[in-house]
Amino acid sequence: MLALPNECLFEIFTKLKNYNRCLFSCLLVNRQWCRNVVPILWSGPVPFENRKFIRTCLMALNSEEKAELIPFNIFLPINVKLLFKYTSYITTIKILSDDGIKKWLDLEGPPELAYHSDLNYIVRDAIETIRYSLVLMFLRTSNNIKDLKAYGMFYSKTTSLLIEIADKSTTVTNLSFWKNRLGPEGTKLLAEALCKNSTLTFLDLWGNCIGPEGGKALAKALYKNNSLTHLKLNNNQLGPDGGKALAKALCENKSLISLDLWCNKLGPDGGKAFAETLCKNTALLSLDLSKNLLGFEGIKALTKALCKNNTLTFLDLSENQLDTKGGMELAKALCMNTTLASLKLCSNQIDDIILSQINALLVRK
Known part of the structure; x- marks a missing residue:
C-alpha cells in the first residue's frame, strides 16, 4: 500500500x-x-503547567542557560540529543502559572528544592531562574513565536527578557503582560522598545501599576510607533495626567484602532481630553472608558465630540456616574452621529425611557 x-x-x-x-x-x-x-x-500554546513538557524543554537548554541553574544544585545531563528540535515549532507561549516547574522540582529536582506550600525564597528564586532560562531558550530556538502571554510574574529577569522581545523580535505580533507589576520604570523600558518595534500589533498591559508616568511614556511611544493596532491598559492607575497624555498622542497616531482604559480614574479632565481626540482622530474604531469617574462634564464633552466624529463604532461608558441629563445629551448626539453602532452604559443612573431611546437610535444605524 x-x-x-x-x-x-x-x-x-x-x-x-x-x-x-x-x-x-x-x-x-x-x-x-x-x-x-x-x-x-509543539506549535503551541506551550503547556507550561505540564511537568513532562518542562523536562523536555530543560534538555534543550544550551550550556549558558544550564549554567544559570548550577547555583541551585540543578545539574542537567550534557550532550543529550533530542529526537526533534521540538521548541523550534513553537508559535504561542502562555506562561500563566509555574505549576509545571514546581512539579518538576518536586519529583526530579534536588531534594532541598522540593515544592512546599510555603515556598521559601530559595525555592522561589529557583523557579524564577528556571523560567528565565526556558524563555531565553524559546527565543533562541524558535523563529515562529507570534503570541506571547505572561501572567503574574512580577518585575523580574523574565519580565525584562519579555520587554526585550518588543525591542528585538521580528515575529511576535501579540504580547500580553497581565499583573506583572511593571510599574512606571518597567513601562518606560517597554515604551522605548515600542518606538523601534514594527511588528507588534496587539499589546495588553492589564493590571501593571503603570501610573501616570508610565502612561506618559507609552504616549510618547505612540507618536513613533505605527504598527500597534490594539492597546489594552485596563486597571493601571493612569489618572487624569496619564489619560490626557495618551489622548493627546492619539490626535497624531494613525494606526491604533482599539483602546481599552477601563478603571483608570481618568476623571472629567480625562473625558474632556478624549473628547478632543475624537474630534481629530480618524483611525480609532473602539474605545473603552468604563469605570473612570468621568462625571457629567466629561460625558458632556464626549457627546459633543460624537457629533463630529465619523469613525468610532464602539464606545463603553459604563460605571461613570452618568445620570438622565447626561443620557439625554447622548441621545441628541446619536441623532447626528452616523457611525457609532454599539454604546455600553451599564451601571449608570439613566432613566429607562432615555435608555430605550438611545438603543432605538443605535438600532437604526
Missing part, C-alpha cells in the same frame, strides 16, 4: 490540532506520521 505524501498527512493531522490524545496516538504509528505530528503538537 502506497504511503500518503507528507503534504496530505500534515493537512489531515492539522484538522486534529485540538485533539492532543489523538495526535499522541498518531505519533506511534510510524516515523512518517511522527515527523508530521510533532510540529503540530
Whole structure:
C-alpha cells in the first residue's frame, strides 16, 4: 500500500490540532506520521503547567542557560540529543502559572528544592531562574513565536527578557503582560522598545501599576510607533495626567484602532481630553472608558465630540456616574452621529425611557 505524501498527512493531522490524545496516538504509528505530528503538537500554546513538557524543554537548554541553574544544585545531563528540535515549532507561549516547574522540582529536582506550600525564597528564586532560562531558550530556538502571554510574574529577569522581545523580535505580533507589576520604570523600558518595534500589533498591559508616568511614556511611544493596532491598559492607575497624555498622542497616531482604559480614574479632565481626540482622530474604531469617574462634564464633552466624529463604532461608558441629563445629551448626539453602532452604559443612573431611546437610535444605524 502506497504511503500518503507528507503534504496530505500534515493537512489531515492539522484538522486534529485540538485533539492532543489523538495526535499522541498518531505519533506511534510510524516515523512518517511522527515527523508530521510533532510540529503540530509543539506549535503551541506551550503547556507550561505540564511537568513532562518542562523536562523536555530543560534538555534543550544550551550550556549558558544550564549554567544559570548550577547555583541551585540543578545539574542537567550534557550532550543529550533530542529526537526533534521540538521548541523550534513553537508559535504561542502562555506562561500563566509555574505549576509545571514546581512539579518538576518536586519529583526530579534536588531534594532541598522540593515544592512546599510555603515556598521559601530559595525555592522561589529557583523557579524564577528556571523560567528565565526556558524563555531565553524559546527565543533562541524558535523563529515562529507570534503570541506571547505572561501572567503574574512580577518585575523580574523574565519580565525584562519579555520587554526585550518588543525591542528585538521580528515575529511576535501579540504580547500580553497581565499583573506583572511593571510599574512606571518597567513601562518606560517597554515604551522605548515600542518606538523601534514594527511588528507588534496587539499589546495588553492589564493590571501593571503603570501610573501616570508610565502612561506618559507609552504616549510618547505612540507618536513613533505605527504598527500597534490594539492597546489594552485596563486597571493601571493612569489618572487624569496619564489619560490626557495618551489622548493627546492619539490626535497624531494613525494606526491604533482599539483602546481599552477601563478603571483608570481618568476623571472629567480625562473625558474632556478624549473628547478632543475624537474630534481629530480618524483611525480609532473602539474605545473603552468604563469605570473612570468621568462625571457629567466629561460625558458632556464626549457627546459633543460624537457629533463630529465619523469613525468610532464602539464606545463603553459604563460605571461613570452618568445620570438622565447626561443620557439625554447622548441621545441628541446619536441623532447626528452616523457611525457609532454599539454604546455600553451599564451601571449608570439613566432613566429607562432615555435608555430605550438611545438603543432605538443605535438600532437604526
